Amino acid sequence: MKKLLYQFDTDAIPSVFDSVVAYDGGADQVTSLGGITPKNCQSLVEGAIYTRAPKHKKNTALFIGGSDLAAGEELFTTVQNLFFGKFRVSVMLDSNGCNTTAAAGVALITNAVDVKGKTAVVLAGTGPVGQRAAVMLALNGANVRLTSRQLERSEHSCDLMNHEFGVNLEPMVAADDKSIATALDGAQIAFGAGKSGIQLLRAEQWQNHTSLEVLADVGTARILGFEGIDMMDNNTERFGKHIFGGIGIGALKLRLHRACIARLFESNDLVLDANEVYQTATSLLTQ
Secondary structure: OEEEEEEEOOOOOOOOHHHHHHHHHOEEEEEEEOOOOOOOOOOHHHHHOOOOHHHHHHHEEEEOOOOHHHHHHHHHHHHHHEOEEEOOEEEOHHHHHHHHHHHHHHHHHHHHHOOOOOOHHHHEOOOHHHHHHHHHHHOOOOOEEEEEEEHHHHHHHHHHHHHOOOOOEEEEEOOOOOHHHHHHHHOOOOEEEHHHHHOOOOHHHHHHHHOOEEEEEOOOOOOOOOOOOOOOEEEEEOOEEEOOHHHHHHHHHHHHHHHHHHHHOOOOOOOOOHHHHHHHHHHHHOO
């Protein structure tokens, strides 16, 4: 029986990236649908859960993506609320690569150092990847500061993640040299989750920093989030610190994304969100 994956994208045009990785992850057929919302998804979900016998339902799965994490989370919740009894299929949330990118970065960090009790700063942390990276670091025992150029945005993201995952994130501003220095004061870990091409740290802000031990930046543009690193860095030592660049993180992200797609077809009741995706990432590092 063919493994069918239905890609529910909250954007008008579905992601080609997500479609390609879905095939590479083992789906036999990927149906990419754009503009999916809680209001128009019911018949689609019903088509997925009613059409195959219980023992075959594991061969149908749903993937929720798109650029807007809030919209993806709302759709993710609505889809699950339409399941009942054995009438369900496995579903994964990865809006804007939020879970797979964050999980790959955090798994590499935690594989390099013990983060428990340490202070981690997520720079430009209000986007999908930054929010989920902050959550994963906190769940691993780190004291997490989530930053934005505007305190209100940082506070809003912290409130959302605190409510959803029961973590305690500290909102901070990182808008200029002084506020960046304050955010990094005493920190051991810096995670860069900014938009492509936006520099978050100059080289001199981290290279001689006395407490920083690990830096991870997801950027892959010509201008990296952290000046002075290389996007290919994968636990590279620079200035006595462990460095992970965007491609170094991205290699694991792609493996992780494919592995999660494969997991969706193992049973009909998997729900893959931040915690489950992170656990899959850590398992890949032991293989």
